[in-house]
Amino acid sequence: MRFGLFGSAQARRGEPDADSGVGFREFVDYNVEAESLGFVSTFLVEHHFTGFGQISATLSLLTFIAARTKTLRLGTAVIVLPWHNPVLLAEQAATLDLLSQGRLDFGIGMGYRYKEFAGFAMSMEEAEARFDEALTVMLKSWTSDERWSHQGQYWRFDDVVVEPPTHQKPHPPLWMGAGSAASIRKVAALGYNLLLDQYSTIEEIVERIAIYKAEVERLGRRFDPMSVGVTRSINVLTSPADLQKAHENRIAAKRRIDRLTVRPDNLNAQRVSSDETISASALYGTPEAIARKLETLRAGGAAYILVNCPAGAAGLRRFAQEVRPAFADAQTLQPA
Numbered sequence: 001m002r003f004g005l006f007g008s009a010q011a012r013r014g015e016p017d018a019d020s021g022v023g024f025r026e027f028v029d030y031n032v033e034a035e036s037l038g039f040v041s042t043f044l045v046e047h048h049f050t051g052f053g054q055i056s057a058t059l060s061l062l063t064f065i066a067a068r069t070k071t072l073r074l075g076t077a078v079i080v081l082p083w084h085n086p087v088l089l090a091e092q093a094a095t096l097d098l099l100s101q102g103r104l105d106f107g108i109g110m111g112y113r114y115k116e117f118a119g120f121a122m123s124m125e126e127a128e129a130r131f132d133e134a135l136t137v138m139l140k141s142w143t144s145d146e147r148w149s150h151q152g153q154y155w156r157f158d159d160v161v162v163e164p165p166t167h168q169k170p171h172p173p174l175w176m177g178a179g180s181a182a183s184i185r186k187v188a189a190l191g192y193n194l195l196l197d198q199y200s201t202i203e204e205i206v207e208r209i210a211i212y213k214a215e216v217e218r219l220g221r222r223f224d225p226m227s228v229g230v231t232r233s234i235n236v237l238t239s240p241a242d243l244q245k246a247h248e249n250r251i252a253a254k255r256r257i258d259r260l261t262v263r264p265d266n267l268n269a270q271r272v273s274s275d276e277t278i279s280a281s282a283l284y285g286t287p288e289a290i291a292r293k294l295e296t297l298r299a300g301g302a303a304y305i306l307v308n309c310p311a312g313a314a315g316l317r318r319f320a321q322e323v324r325p326a327f328a329d330a331q332t333l334q335p336a
Contacts (some may be wrong), residue, residue: 001298001327004041005034006077006198006231006306009061010053023053024061030313031065035072037320038328043075043107043195043229043306048083049119050260059092066100074100077195077231077306078109078177081138082130083120087157089134090141094166102167107175107195108135114268115260124263130154142171175229181211188215198231198308199254199273199281202293205230206300213301225303232297233282234307236290236318246310247279254278287322294327 009027011020031042044062047054055061062074074096079089097104110127111117117124133152140148141162150157166172175193178184179200187194194212196205209230213223233250237243258272273281283290297305309315 001294001302002040002226002304002329003324003327004039004043004073004075004229004304004306005031005308006043006229007308008045008047008055012053020053026312027061028065028068030316031072032068033313034316035069037316038324039072039307039316039320041073041075041105041306043077043105043231045077046079047113048116050115052256059096062104063096063099066096066103072103073105074103075105075175075229076107077175077229078107080111080116081108081134082111082122082127083116084134086134086137086155087141087160087162090138090162091164093138093172094142094162094164097167097172098164100167102172104166104168104172105175105193106172107177109177112268113257113261114263124268126154139171142166179208181208184208184211185215188212188219191221193227193229195229195306196231198233199278201277201280202296202300205297205302209301225301227304228302229304229306230297230302231306231308233284233310234290234319234323235282235284235310235315236287236322237284238286243285246284247282249310250282250284251275251278290319290323291326294323298327 010023012023013020034042042065044055044058046056046058048056058076058079062076065072066074081089093104093106108131110131111124114124117127133154137150137152137155137157140150142165144161147159147161149159173193174190175195176187176190177195177197178187179197184194196208200208209228212228216223235246237246254273262268262272283293294305307316307319309319311318
């Protein structure tokens with residue numbers, strides 16, 4: 001198995017003399033240390049209008065991390081295409097890919113939080129059509145050396161050639177988040193890598209990997225276990241009281257997200273997980289307990305785990321020392 005990072009920084013508002021950048025700078029240091037510990041990648045979220053300062057300018061922060069690291073793959077999990085001008089986004093992504101000498105992993109999605117679509121004054125019903133058109137434009141931007149034009153439902157570009165070119169050819173690897181069987185098969189059909197969320201149960205993750213693998217092989221391609229990134233929250237804890245508190249904090253954080261997610265008409269209320277599922281999906285507990293869950297994931301085909309560590313750098317070090325050696329491959333164990 002290989003291990004990367006998944007998550008977000010926070011830049012909180014405060015008094016006039018408060019330093020809102022502390023959380024971002026600490027997150028950059030966290031990524032630098034993760035590289036030295038042998039983690040192979042970092043995947044950052046994109047969110048807006050939360051009130052608790054999640055990452056919004058994902059590519060900007062990844063560019064800063066790129067300047068502080070040498071080998072760490074730089075992932076987005078995910079950039080929500082419906083919200084972006086696809087040509088400007090293609091230019092920004094290509095710039096990061098060039099500056100990092102080809103370390104960008106471009107994760108994309110349609111978005112799911114109602115409050116974000118409402119904030120952009122955009123209907124969620126348009127998300128799929130906007131996503132498809134934006135993706136078409138971005139692929140054209142990265143792969144065409146000649147000038148071209150586009151006139152679509154949402155975007156129009158006249159006689160453009162998009163610069164700069166990407167370092168990776170024909171473009172950075174594309175990753176897509178998916179959960180339903182139909183959406184997973186769509187990712188496989190497009191030939192992209194798959195990102196699986198951190199709140200689904202281990203059983204659901206194993207089932208989704210199987211769906212993706214079967215579809216890839218049905219289409220005549222070889223399945224690469226590293227083409228599926230499984231996000232998990234990890235926290236090494238030996239005290240029952242600490243474990244209970246960690247689960248309470250995780251449930252509270254998920255409920256805070258739910259309040260940003262659910263539409264007034266409740267049409268997407270199925271995204272709200274039970275407290276039991278939220279707890280069961282986390283890899284919390286003793287090193288032995290976490291190892292058992294990782295072994296179940298490995299047996300189910302998971303080879304690439306993207307960890308979100310609520311305990312920060314100290315928790316990441318403990319996981320790297322007490323759990324990961326039994327699962328990491330030789331490349332992961334080599335320090336950067």
